[in-house]
Amino acid sequence: MGLPVSHQPIGIQSEQGTTPRRLIVTAGVVIFAIREWSLWVLLRDSPWGPPMRIVLGTESVTDAVDRTLEAVLARPNCASLLELKAGWQEQQVYVWGSAEQGAAVSLIHCMLLRANHDELRPNLDRQSVPSLRVGWRSVAKIEMGQHALDPEVHPVVDSALIALRSHIQRDPEIVLRYLGDMSKMGLTDGKGDWWQQDLNGYAINETSDLSMHTDSPSGDGTLTLAEAALLYKAFFPPNEQIDLSNLRRRFLATNQLVALDEERPVRGKEFDWRRVSKAYRYTGS
Numbered sequence: 001m002g003l004p005v006s007h008q009p010i011g012i013q014s015e016q017g018t019t020p021r022r023l024i025v026t027a028g029v030v031i032f033a034i035r036e037w038s039l040w041v042l043l044r045d046s047p048w049g050p051p052m053r054i055v056l057g058t059e060s061v062t063d064a065v066d067r068t069l070e071a072v073l074a075r076p077n078c079a080s081l082l083e084l085k086a087g088w089q090e091q092q093v094y095v096w097g098s099a100e101q102g103a104a105v106s107l108i109h110c111m112l113l114r115a116n117h118d119e120l121r122p123n124l125d126r127q128s129v130p131s132l133r134v135g136w137r138s139v140a141k142i143e144m145g146q147h148a149l150d151p152e153v154h155p156v157v158d159s160a161l162i163a164l165r166s167h168i169q170r171d172p173e174i175v176l177r178y179l180g181d182m183s184k185m186g187l188t189d190g191k192g193d194w195w196q197q198d199l200n201g202y203a204i205n206e207t208s209d210l211s212m213h214t215d216s217p218s219g220d221g222t223l224t225l226a227e228a229a230l231l232y233k234a235f236f237p238p239n240e241q242i243d244l245s246n247l248r249r250r251f252l253a254t255n256q257l258v259a260l261d262e263e264r265p266v267r268g269k270e271f272d273w274r275r276v277s278k279a280y281r282y283t284g285s
Contacts, residue, residue: 025055027064028089028106030160031073033118034178036268037230038140041157042072042120043149045133050156052106061107069111072124072134079117081178084110086163089156110160112174115182115219143237168235172247173254173284175231179223180282184267224277225251226266256284 030050031042043050051072055064069076086108124134139161141147149157168174225248233242251257263276 025061026052026106027055027061027068028052028108028156029065029068029111030086030108030157031069031111031113031118032139032160032164033113033136034115034231034234035118035136037234038138039234040118040136041139041142041160042134043137043153043157045135050153051134065107065109072120073113073117074119074121075117079114080111081114081181082110082112082164082167082174084160084163084167086110086159089159106156108156108160110163112164112178115178116184116217140238165235168232172228172232172250173256175228176223176251176254176256176282177284179219179227179231180221180284181219182267183217183219221282222260222264222279223282224264224266224279226277230266230269254284256282258283 028050029052033040033042041050051068053064053068053071055061059067066076069079073079089106089108118136120134120136126133137147142149142157228251229242229244229247232247233240236242257280260279260281262279264279265276
């Protein structure tokens with residue numbers, strides 16, 4: 001009552017004077033993995049950003065994050081080595097297949113998965129719904145501009161990267177813990193990326209049957225400082241200046257490494273490197 005009435009059609013009203021139909025709370029999840037000594041991020045193959053779930057009224061944001069992991073990863077249970085809360089961000093949400101949209105307040109989580117536990121569910125890259133298709137993308141290629149991101153997604157990935165790298169810089173023991181749990185390296189077996197292979201005729205929308213997967217083996221805690229340096233460097237851009245001598249001292253200063261009377265080649269570099277490194281056993285949890 002008393003407010004001026006606009007006779008301007010709704011469809012052409014200025015965006016400044018409109019409000020979203022509702023505030024949508026979402027749980028945005030940015031998931032990182034290490035493959036072949038490089039950093040990869042799990043992204044949607046569409047303009048809708050990282051894997052995201054609407055937070056239901058009966059669950060917490062943490063529950064929604066767990067639900068997202070269950071939806072996109074083969075073995076998310078107890079798989080997270082590191083989970084960081086990067087803060088709340090506002091972004092636009094578009095609901096696939098409808099005109100529903102609105103401003104979303106998203107809690108962005110940055111996750112480094114436990115070694116050998118970063119497989120996608122079967123056929124998730126070939127979902128009939130485009131906004132559900134996800135796949136691993138090289139962070140280096142994204143930062144070099146070789147893989148374009150949607151403008152609304154870039155700040156989310158950048159924020160998660162900053163949080164992840166800051167945490168690794170402060171606590172390099174994370175690298176040792178990851179290596180101690182890692183049994184082998186490698187993204188491919190010579191037949192191409194595994195998620196692009198023919199998965200024995202599984203139906204396009206069948207993402208819950210995991211019988212084709214065997215549980216990935218865990219490591220025995222054995223690692224080399226050369227591997228630790230490679231893994232640490234994998235988190236940062238190629239042009240990042242890293243003092244390797246100081247880094248090795250920081251690894252040893254954790255007092256979690258026990259020297260073994262053996263040497264071994266660097267995993268994933270057995271044919272590239274003509275030297276071996278002294279082996280250690282990581283004793284931390």
